[in-house]
Amino acid sequence: MNFSTVDIIVFIGYGVLIVGFGLFISREKKGHTKDSSDYFLAGKALPWWAIGASLIASNISAEQFIGMSGSGFALGLGIATYEWMAALTLIIVAKFFLPIFIEKGIFTLPQFLEIRYDSRIRTILAVFWVLLYTFVNLTTVLYLSSLALSVVLGITMTQSILGLAFVAVAYSIYGGLKAVAWTDVIQVIFLVFGGLITTYLALNAVSDGHGPLEGLKLLFQKAPEKFDMILSKENPFYKDLPGISVLVGGMWIANLSYWGCNQYIIQRALAAKSVPEAQKGLAFAGYLKLIIPLVVVIPGIAAFVLHADIARYDQAYPWLLGNLVPVGIKGLAFAALIAAALSSLSSMMNSTATIFTMDIYKPFINKNASEKQLVTIGRLVGLTAIIIAILVAQPLLGGEEQIFQFIQKYTGYVSPGIVVLFMFGLFWKRTTGTAALWTAIASVPFSIAVDLIFPSMPFLDQMGLVFILLSLLIVGISMTARKTESPKAIKFQAKVFHTEPIFNALAMGIILILAALYAIFW
Numbered sequence: 352m353n354f355s356t357v358d359i360i361v362f363i364g365y366g367v368l369i370v371g372f373g374l375f376i377s378r379e380k381k382g383h384t385k386d387s388s389d390y391f392l393a394g395k396a397l398p399w400w401a402i403g404a405s406l407i408a409s410n411i412s413a414e415q416f417i418g419m420s421g422s423g424f425a426l427g428l429g430i431a432t433y434e435w436m437a438a439l440t441l442i443i444v445a446k447f448f449l450p451i452f453i454e455k456g457i458f459t460l461p462q463f464l465e466i467r468y469d470s471r472i473r474t475i476l477a478v479f480w481v482l483l484y485t486f487v488n489l490t491t492v493l494y495l496s497s498l499a500l501s502v503v504l505g506i507t508m509t510q511s512i513l514g515l516a517f518v519a520v521a522y523s524i525y526g527g528l529k530a531v532a533w534t535d536v537i538q539v540i541f542l543v544f545g546g547l548i549t550t551y552l553a554l555n556a557v558s559d560g561h562g563p564l565e566g567l568k569l570l571f572q573k574a575p576e577k578f579d580m581i582l583s584k585e586n587p588f589y590k591d592l593p594g595i596s597v598l599v600g601g602m603w604i605a606n607l608s609y610w611g612c613n614q615y616i617i618q619r620a621l622a623a624k625s626v627p628e629a630q631k632g633l634a635f636a637g638y639l640k641l642i643i644p645l646v647v648v649i650p651g652i653a654a655f656v657l658h659a660d661i662a663r664y665d666q667a668y669p670w671l672l673g674n675l676v677p678v679g680i681k682g683l684a685f686a687a688l689i690a691a692a693l694s695s696l697s698s699m700m701n702s703t704a705t706i707f708t709m710d711i712y713k714p715f716i717n718k719n720a721s722e723k724q725l726v727t728i729g730r731l732v733g734l735t736a737i738i739i740a741i742l743v744a745q746p747l748l749g750g751e752e753q754i755f756q757f758i759q760k761y762t763g764y765v766s767p768g769i770v771v772l773f774m775f776g777l778f779w780k781r782t783t784g785t786a787a788l789w790t791a792i793a794s795v796p797f798s799i800a801v802d803l804i805f806p807s808m809p810f811l812d813q814m815g816l817v818f819i820l821l822s823l824l825i826v827g828i829s830m831t832a833r834k835t836e837s838p839k840a841i842k843f844q845a846k847v848f849h850t851e852p853i854f855n856a857l858a859m860g861i862i863l864i865l866a867a868l869y870a871i872f873w
Contacts, residue, residue, distance in 0.1 A: 354504070354681055361682030362689075365541065366518055369693060372537060373522025373530040386722035390527035390729055391458055391705045392622040401532055402632025405619045405698075406441075407639045408535035411542055412695030415647045416688050417495040420671075421664035423651025426588035427577030428872060431644035432597045433605075435865055438637040440606040442858045445620075445633035448611045450847045451777060453626050460614050460773075461710040467776040467839055469784040470714070475791050476772075477710035479765065480614055481736075484703040487762065488615075489696065489740035490747055496692030497744070498665065512744055515692055516737050523697035524730050528622060528705075531697045538690040543639070545687025546646035549668075552675045552684075553653035570652055577652045580872040593809035598869075601763075601814035608766035612773045615702030627851050634857035641864055700733035707732045763810055767818040768794025775825050780836035786828035790821050797821060 354362070379385055388394055397405070422430040457463045461480070465473035497511035504511075522530050554566030557573075571578060581597065582589050596602065610616055623629035647668075654667040661670050668688075676684045708729045713720055720728070771790055775782040797820055801813045808816075850858075 355678040357679050358682030358685075362686055365682075365686040365689070369534050369537065369690075370518060370521045373526055373534045376533045377522070377526030377530045384723065385527070385726055387458070387709070387725045387729075389529065390726045391701070391709065392618070393527070393529040393532050395622055396624055397532055397619065397622045397628075397632075398624060399628045399631035399635060401536055402619050402623055402629060403635030403639065404539040405532040405535035405694075406616060406632065406636040407643070408539040408542060408690070408694035409531075409615060409619070409698035410636075410695070411539075411643060411647070412492045412496070412691045415643065416546070416691055417498060417665050417668050419644075419647045420651035420654070420668035421666070422591075423577075423648035424655045424659070424661075424667040425651075425664045426582070426586075426591060427574070427579065427652055428644065428648055429580055429582050429588070429592045429597075431648045432580060432592065432602065434640050434643045434648075435868060436597070436602055436606050437610060438640040438861050439865060440603075440610045441633045441637040441640065442861055444607075444611040445630040445854070446848060446850055446858070448773075448777065449617075449620050449629050449633070450626050451841060451843060452617065453621060453623070453629060454843075454847070457621065458709045459706050460612060460617060461706060464772065464776065464787075467841060468772075468782075468787045469839075472772070472784065472787050472791060473710055474715075475788075476769075477706050481703055481707050481711070483762070483765075484615070484699050484706075485736045485739050486743065486747070489699045489703070489736055490744045492692055492695045492699070493737075493740050494744040494747075495665070496689065496696075498669070500689070508745055512741055515689070515696065516741050519693050519696040519700065520734060520737060523700055524733050527726070527729065528618065528701050531694070531701050532619060532622065534697070535694045538694040539639070541683075541687050541690040542694075543642070543646060543687075545683050545685075545690070548680060549671055549676060549684050549687070550645055550650050550653075552677075552680075553650045553657075553671050556675050557653050557656050566653070567649075570649070570656055573656050574652060577655065578872055580869060590807075590809045593812050596809065596812050596815065601809075601811035601816075601818070604767050604770050604814045604818050605763060605811070607770050607774075608762075612769045614706055615698045618702055618705065627854070630850060630854045631857070634854055634861070637861045638857070641861070641868075696737070700737055701729075703736045704729040704733040763814045764795050764798040767798065767814050767821055770818060771821045771825055775822070775829075777841055779826075779829075780840035780842075781829050781833055782825060782840075783829045783832050783837055784839070785832060786825045789828055790825045793824060794821060 419430055452463060455463055455466055457466070461473040461477040464476055493512055493515060496515055497508055500506070500511035500515065501508050522534060551563050554563035556566070557569050558566035579586070581594055582592050583594065593600070620629040620633065623632060650671055651667045654671055659667055659670045661667060672681065672684060708725055712728050713725065717724065768790055772787055776787065797817050798813065801817050805813065
């Protein structure tokens with residue numbers, strides 16, 4: 352892609368804006384020293400719109416822009432079910448999970464597991480999440496973003512990886528969650544509107560200059576098979592999205608694990624001013640999720656109709672940027688892609704640092720650590736995590752075709768166990784710590800066993816089956832060990848789930864929109 356002077360100015364200006372604003376917002380008032388609450392939870396002062404924007408900016412990364420556009424090219428709009436079902440999941444998490452998490456005053460989800468179960472569960476999950484965020488999440492976002500950067504700018508993958516990592520580190524390591532969340536407000540604006548520019552241009556190209564609406568109409572006519580939300584068994588990609596299971600099966604496990612039991616998502620809500628503020632933030636994020644497929648999936652389908660000359664599916668979005676976006680706008684469109692990458696990288700670094708510091712360093716290495724030491728360790732861990740991701744990104748992911756599906760399958764090995772731990776911990780008072788421990792240990796072996804026994808079963812269905820098996824395991828062990836409720840059971844009154852009228856109206860709006868979307872694209 353040939354960048355004009357204007358493109359270069361826009362692109363570099365965007366990087367300077369983000370780093371400069373991140374450092375500016377990270378400043379502390381004279382006489383105040385940043386403590387762990389400031390660094391890891393933004394001083395518990397985030398408003399709803401910052402929470403919602405940060406959730407989406409952190410979630411929508413190159414994984415979606417590159418990975419989901421690639422899946423859109425391959426299988427079509429069906430991949431959007433991850434986004435649309437997430438909108439409904441956000442409502443469920445906001446109403447039933449968040450009030451309890453915030454009431455407990457936790458920094459991390461492993462900390463909640465110790466409150467509900469014991470320190471063994473906290474430690475196991477803390478170590479797991481640190482490894483997952485470092486070797487899967489950080490690595491994937493860094494690799495996919497760098498793939499686009501190298502294709503568009505004509506530089507090497509190594510240069511791309513180092514450049515992205517440097518910019519993300521420049522503002523997030525010093526400022527912590529406060530810098531991450533507030534820069535995300537800017538990032539999500541670039542992400543959505545910059546992404547819509549690419550969608551507009553792709554649809555306009557499909558219609559041969561007759562506008563995006565005509566282009567969308569032609570997509571329906573030329574590739575009707577790409578607009579099936581519920582795939583039939585004859586579809587070659589049925590194994591990725593197994594028909595009705597995306598509505599009533601394992602998709603729920605994937606979504607609840609990601610949106611309800613995931614540190615770098617929940618951490619924004621834990622930093623809210625209040626429970627109602629957090630709930631409105633998640634509802635706002637839900638509405639943004641409804642429009643994300645227009646930004647990340649439709650361009651992939653357009654690339655298919657335009658007969659994009661690509662060697663692998665994940666090159667669909669970089670192809671659009673390189674061939675359709677005119678000089679003068681390329682810098683803005685590309686800034687949207689980089690915005691998605693930077694926000695996700697900074698969020699994952701911060702959450703990795705939070706878990707390691709609060710769940711491993713403080714309990715086991717330095718129980719009497721000062722607030723200053725905790726912040727310092729957090730910064731060092733975030734930096735170490737991104738360095739590891741830099742080193743392993745290319746060797747680990749260089750040979751994958753659909754990286755989005757790769758992520759979903761292998762994180763799906765642990766998602767059922769995590770959901771079982773939280774669901775039964777929150778809502779069944781007889782669950783014991785020992786039962787939770789065995790469930791955590793059994794999650795990966797059960798997933799591998801189901802994969803080996805039923806190799807042709809779609810991985811979402813495998814997740815659903817593993818969830819059922821692990822639920823039976825945790826119930827069986829708990830009932831054998833205890834006839835009454837656990838002394839560490841979560842006790843709450845029904846009023847804890849009371850929500851304000853504005854949240855209820857927002858939730859109903861999401862439900863009605865989803866019903867209409869699935870009715871149209873069934």
